[in-house]
Amino acid sequence: MTARQLPEGRYGSRSRRGPNRWVRWSLFAVALVVSTGASIIGYNNLGNPPIDANRLTYRALDDNSLRITLEVRRDSPSRPAVCVVRAKSLDGTETGRKEILVPPSEGTAHPVTVVTTSAPPVSGSVHGCSYNVPEYLSTTTRPSG
Incomplete structure (x- = not known):
């Protein structure tokens, strides 16, 4: 073949x-x-994340205010930070928001703040945190000129 x-x-x-x-x-x-x-x-x-924040406690003080306690852990505790906290009403809508300064600390910080609300608050939460602290929250005075 x-x-x-x-x-x-x-x-x-x-x-x-x-x-x-x-x-x-x-x-x-x-x-x-x-x-x-x-x-x-x-x-x-x-x-x-460089900053980890959790809500520890919240309590309605009256129909227009909510007290929130946070636990803030940072990779650089010696740097100031800003956290945004929110208050919510019974139907879940945001009724209050506040930026709070978390000053430098030795370790975990536990800031407490009161958020003014537009309706009776039922819960609070941390929206987020950052090292970009706005000038109006800064504790250091900056030279003008």
Whole structure:
């Protein structure tokens, strides 16, 4: 039995060359840069936050005020921070909001504040915290001029 011959030109050439070596390395480098960038962005967005705040207690003082106690942990306790706290009414709507200064401390801070509300409050929560303290909350005086 003889080997069967394929018609010439019908199936193309037998030796297919893959992409050049530099193209493969370039694609590998691009994939490496993209995956590294995605990892950094993911860590910054999903990693441990620099400030962690929880509501410890809340108590309605009257129909227009809520007392909230927080527990604030910072990666740099020596830096001042600002936290936003909210009060909510029975139907879940926000009835009061307040920014509070968390001064530098040795460790975990436990600030207490009273939020004025527009309706009888039933709960309180921490909306978030930041190291970007607004000037009007700052305890340091800044030179004018």
